[in-house]
Amino acid sequence: MVGSDNRIQAVTPRRALPDEPITATHRALEVAEFLLPMSLWDMVLQKRVDCGSSGYQAPVMPHFPRSAKGKRSVRKKVEDSQMCAFDLLATVAGNLLSERENSSTPCSDTGTSNNVAVKDTATEDPLDKEKPCKLEAFDWLRCTEDLSGPENDLKMQIKHDMKENTSKTTSSDPASLCVKSDMSEEDPISGESKFFGAGGKIGHAVDTVAERYAMGRPYSSPAGSLECKEDGSKTPQQAGRPVAGNAIDGNAPHMYSLNDDMDLDGKTPTLVSSDSNFEVPLYRKNIPCISSFPKQDECMDLPVDKDGDDNSSGCTHPTVVTNKASRLQRIGDRRIRKLLASKFWKVSPTMLQDDVEQKPALRGKRMCYTRQRTQRSSFKRRKLFYNCSVSASDGGIYNEGVSNICEKDRIKLETNDLHATWFGANGAPSSTTGQKPCCELPDYRVKLSIKSFKVPELVIEIPETATVGSLKRTVSEAVTAILGGGLRIGVLLQGKKIRHDNKTLRQAGISQGDKLDNLGFTLEPNPGQAPALLTGSEDPHFLGLGCAPEPLPLARIPPTAPATTDQGVSDASPQPMPTCPESDHDSVYSPADASSPEKTTANSLALVAVPPMNIEALAMVPLRSKPKRPEAAQRRVRRPFSVAEVEALVQAVEKLGTGRWRDVKLCAFENANHRTYVDLKDKWKTLVHTARISPQQRRGEPVPQELLDRVLTAHAYWSQHQAKLQLKPPPSAEICQLL
Template sequence: MVLQKRLDYGFNGYQVPSIPQGSRSARGRGHKKKIENNQICAFDLLATVAGKLLQEQKDSPASTNALAVNDQHAVAKSTVKQEQMDEENQFKIESCDHGSCNKFGSAEELVAGNSSSSFGNYPNKVERGLHGFDKYCEDKEAAEAQKIGSVINGIIPDTCSMEGPMELDMKPHALISSDSSVEVPSCRGHVPHDSFCGRRDDLKVVSRDDDENSSGCTQLSNVTSKGFRSRPRIGDRRIRKLLASKYWKMAPRLKAEDLSNSDGEMKPIHYNRKSSYTRQRSQRNFPFKKRKLFDGSSISTSDGGISSEGISSSPIKGIHGDLTGSGATVHEASGASSSAAGQQATFQLRDSHVKLRIKSFRVPELFIEIPESATVGSLKRTVMEAVTAVLGGGLRVGVLLQGKKVRDDNKTLLQTGICNEDKLDTLGFTLEPNPTNAPASLCTEDPSFQLPNDTAEPIISTRYPTSPVLDPGISIASPDPPATSIGHFVESDHDSVPSPIDISADKTISDSRALVAVPAISVEALAVVPFNRKSRRCEIAQRRIRRPFSVSEVEALVQAVEKLGTGRWRDVKLRAFDNAKHRTYVDLKDKWKTLVHTAKISPQQRRGEPVPQELLDRVLAAHAYWYQQQAKQQAKQQSETCLLL
């Protein structure tokens, strides 16, 4: 069977492609027990999920926290063995089963399929088994799109500690049934309703000015949080590509033999979670260019301080595992919190595996603010982006046991009691903002999630009625939005356009919400990409958020160009956009370029907020005029040159 990880992004349920069956299980050699197909390493799963959801960045090995091996059996050996394991084949990927694997959530298909979502290249078909996988891995493009986590199936020792996102050294002890699915259901606006744990996690998104100046920024959210920063969307395709390639190198080679290894050896898995970011509409292949930014992004490993604070997203709903091989019984989780249920595990002295099934994760509360005049399509995208922002902004997994957060990542499952059947019932996982985790490389904005206007429909999951789901959130925010948001956005174009969202989480449990403001008019303007100005790592390489030019800006630009011409962008900037810190002369030049293009194409082909034809006519006129002037100038110079010669 293949392990299916489902990520329901609240809406439809995005399922991670089931991976090649068996997935990789990291097992040391000599493991006596056979790994069940459906078993998946909890950490792996989590990592996977996280990886899927978030983009992880970090690729520096150092930063990772490998799972510590404390196991009685393993400890001593670990050192030595790890090295051995380091080789390439540590994990095995088994081919996918079929049936069960085949159910991919529509969401995924949706995402993958339509729109050049980042998942686009990802195999969304179940069929893709091992073979497909390998093949897939070879495909760079695909690899890029691929999200690391999605396919991992592994086993973890209960002794391992979870920590660093990037690398995981795993030993085969704790198993989670592969069937686990992670669902990130609620993107809806109300947290309260679903907070399981009684605590709400909120992500707050503060829109801020994109650039350096935050002066004019509009703060949509009143809450400030330091703890959580959303990762900048670093989903640059290039970066992703890098990560992807790195990541995939290892995965494919896992062998079956490795699966069985009971010595408790740990096998290091390094994976970088990468984000897949596909450009909307772009058919480009991701050029593999490295960005400067990227370098800077070292990852901070910190996990430290804020470890558990943050937003607790949602606990996992029913976790139950089946012990396939061991005959253990699965207990339905009956967590008081409603969510998690522990599954039981078979404990054998030698290999005790804890099987867990994570049914779903809940997305922290999101607040969305959008003008009444916005289109449904933009709303959908906004929500999608908000979700993506949250997911991609840097989440970490929190473990709750009996209502308490298990903060010590170094404790073994055994020590924490996670392997205890009784406690499993109260075991829960949460998705919370990861303050420290902001590796530039992973910063995200995953376009992949952006659905084309037309294809947006499936966003809402079957579980939730379509409109109903969104309503809550919207209703909350909409009351005042028009005035506020529009006022700021549209009119303030020059100065502070609220776009970037800063997601921060309250240190503790408090609310975190994502506020998404959308300019009334521009459909495309959804500046929802969260980013953290504060985190340097991210900041360095961030791609600026997209801020479509408003009509008034276009007007100002046209006017300035008419007067100054097309070769003096700096002057144009000074003249018309001096206050708009986020508009650089390069931006203006680019905008002019697009305006000229826009003016030349048919209205039907134009996208985005429509620019008055009158302005476009002026654009063409100015363009023609200055083009001509330029030609004259050149001719003049040329003649002069000739004369001199």
């Protein structure tokens, strides 16, 4: 087996870290923050390439820039090339399928498990953490004791070691309980002293991680990887999984391997890996359901050699996920918030088939989500996420995922979630639910299979003269637009929406076979997309609606074909707009409609769960179409300006002048979240252009000539007087009042 000589650490986690001084650790975390996401994506991509093969090549990490500008630059490059969630899903699904097909032997039978490791951190304040740490260690051990069978030998070994170690270390450093199995002493980077020492050593661990990144090979995977490759059941993903940033919250399911079913329940220990040569699973406190942990069926690749075999396969660097978990978490949260607030996932046309068929080629689909410019994300939205993350602490899978993980983890989470929903039937050893109360009975698997996606209420208007091809395109774009922001999954049982993410399937009544026929799923637009901020109270957990300081204007992109023609048929009919022209009231669908649990929402896609069926079909669903222009999915939905909006714009510009788009936005379009000041500027530009061309040349909803005249007048005026009048601009407040 592979991961023999590994050192396993069972350092008990500690509680959330209070503010810590900025130190080398901090710096290291920054590095991790910066690099991890990309490393993850690269890894996934690589895995995709290597799908089906054991030759996993570690991605080459970029040079870590020192300057802020350099960071931004590189980061952007990274972001611009990232894979979209669905790509990941495709990858995961594809790999999963392949693996399942190729391996009849469950991982659990083979033995080793990855599990475990624990990391963390030595705390700078051992005294504070002493109790919790001990307790955790105890829990873990107890949990471990439930194991039985050969495959648990390793666990037992760990348990044994932990006990010994505990007794040895407790007095001096209870906070860092380490389990050590054999490992080579020559490990230059992760010297034992660094990882197994008492509190205060964490910094080293972190530095080590940072060093790895700095070396550009955080996940290098030497020939000897830990995986139990011999059983052939391990997936590439099971090998080097970056987890570093995950050592945060025990509830987060995102930290598990992309396609390990076991990961779905978020109860198992996290794997920590840096170099793929070794994996150090994490054990952290707050892992909710330890009782189920013992299952550790497949995928628990324990890097420990139970036989004490130290043939080290080159696994000399046990990674330690470091920890200063809270800091890392904070960083992750920040990034996530930023990500969620300013970007949305792009639906990629990547064909899952490729994955299923294990075609190695990436086909150049390496793009990911588009950077949504921050200016386009409303402040409120950002704020919302912020709040959300706070309240999400008690939430379920999704909440945790959204709020407590890093970007990369988010992706993992998403894929896992989807996986859980769509692929859970495949012998997933663990439940597909999020956390569940401890001490529950072992999970029984619930088999679900989704037959097809139904797309109701997809209204499309298209000229008679349009070609069939354009019709197809239009439909495609309409669908893509809906999918563009990523999807949320809603679960309906007997027509009733199950809102509590924390419920187990059993608790929700989904575990009973006879009820599965009445189980439905909905695909809902991701609130992060465009103005479609929220779907009402649909899922307060997800967006933290409940914690939103104020009701946000609910805007929703109508499911009607958006951006289909120049006529802009997708836009809602113009609404009267007294003072706030665009306050998103042009939405066609009221929040109530959207959130009504009893009926299929107009914009959600109904799914029907049906008993066993071809998994592959499911996997392909979100990715099936492969538009020629993948960008279409990421592009914001086109929302032509209504006459009322134009009027408001003209009025504002007349007062404020050109060149003050932010003020224009604030005064006239403050509540129109879908109109950024750039939009307004652009619109003005087109208005000026429109006003200058002949009416015959104009397209779209006709703008009254009167308005166009005003446009020209104002434009001419401000072109002349802009410079000098801007010197003494009246206060915005007054202007707004005037307006």
